Amino acid sequence: MWVKITDVQGNQFEGVLDNEPYYLPIEVGTELSFGIEHICQTEYEEPDGEKWDYYANTFVIVSADVLEREEFHFMLRDNPNGEEDSGWSFLSGYEDDDYLSDTENFLVVSIGVVLNMDDSILSIVQQPPLCAYERDEEGTFQEIEDYDWDGYLNG
Structure with missing residues (x-):
């Protein structure tokens, strides 16, 4: 699922759900709190991204x-x-x-x-x-x- 990050506090994030998940009963626009361990990919282009x-x-x-x-x-x-x-x-x-x-x-x-x-x-x-x-x-x-x-x- 894709989340637009709205706030970062160290390794903790808040964001808004940007798509409808296939398996979870939550809707687009739902506000979410999550940790860095829940992030597996971003759209941010990092110069050394290929290494990761x-x-x-x-x-x-x-x-x-x-x-x-x-x-x-x-x-x-x-x-x-x-x-x-x-x-x-x-x-x-x-x-x-x-x-x-x-x-x-x-x-x-x-x-x-x-x-x-x-x-x-x-x-x-x-x-x-x-x-x-x-x-x-x-x-x-x-x-x-x-x-x-x-x-x-x-x-």
């Missing part, structure tokens, strides 16, 4: 729980399905099997949304598929060497 295109134009799958909690503890990279698909999926680690089996619980967002939650994974997101990582007790992501790719890909 990766963060806005590369997509990942996240569970809705990741967005709700604003944290994730598990990430895996499958083979991408298309040019803008990174192949990455992010889970909070709190989802149960019923939650995971419902596709309605997953969203496609730009990788920048996830990096705004935790940019310590910048070097990890460059790893080639197939790889999986889990956050340890110290909060650091560790590669899962024995991840069951056969079960994941064929299950």
